[in-house]
Amino acid sequence: MQPLESVTFEDVAVDFTQEEWALLDTSQRKLFRDVMLENISHLVFVGYQHCKLDVIFQLEQGEELWIEGRGFFQSHSPGRESAFKEELLATQHISKKDTSTIIPMTFHTPEDPCECNDLGEDFSPSSTLSQHLLTHTEKTPNISKQYQKSQSDQSYLNPHKQIHSRGKSCECHLCGKAFSNCSSLRRHEMTHTGEKPYECHICGNAFIQSSDLRKHNLTHTGEKPYECHLCGKAFSQSSNLRQHERTHTGEQPYECQLCGKTFSKCSALRRHERTHTGEKPYECHLCGKAFSQCSALRRHEGTHNGEKIMNVFSKYSDLR
DNA sequence: GGAGTGTAGGGAAAAGCCCGGG
């Protein structure tokens, strides 16, 4: 297997000039902060030990990031000059370390700025996402004096983990997630161990829960027990029916944080978000042109097929 | 006008995971 490409912080960082910063409106500045927090969370995740929690703290507090005479990166650790940037750049090549000891986490995205998937809870700008990150990394970061001062007690070490455990007695020793009973914990632990005791005798697919296997079996039998009372359409899973029902009700619970456009399903929102990010993950292997949607690529590839057919025709006519 | 492309609506299938009740 090929080693992963090294990534530098500069690859993902944007350093605005004062003029550029002034041109940004509130939402754009907020997006910038979110993206910076996202990037820093990635650094923490890959094991970067010198995570500047004071920087994170400042980002979370929404403090002014630009100071006259200095760029953004130089500005937010007064007295430490450009220590932040230097230290981040010092990492230069942040190759993916051995992450076997690092607990997998769901990254916080700009669209879902500061949400903990475990509880679905939001971290307000004034809360401590930085603390929350620690609960996932289990690492002891190089905490700045400034930050330590603001966290004079030791509660910063794992406050969010305590929240997870509140009122719950069984805690996963791998990810810290807590459950109200230990059988739930045991089942959850299978997601870490890969243990899947329920196997489909038809296709060999295995599942953690018997109910998942039953659900899967419906794909073999073709049974669709969930029927839309409005149009009669049937579905194998209730959630798929619910998804379908939104086409009748017009419900659009997924909102783009950047433009406010709403969507009936999560995947449509994700797809839409690529129009903001410019992400084009689908690339034509013939001409290299990239597309934001798989179907757009397919359609495009059809134009190459047309070219091929034309080439065949022209060759044929040459032979005559 | 037609080809190509960007974008979005929606269907279908499937899997992962958690919760609560029996």
Add this chain to the structure above:
DNA sequence: CCCCGGGCTTTTCCCTACACTC
């Protein structure tokens, strides 16, 4: 404590329609 059903969330793939540009 375990089993089970139900529910929520997410992902992937697909087809299609409409608007726009060249």
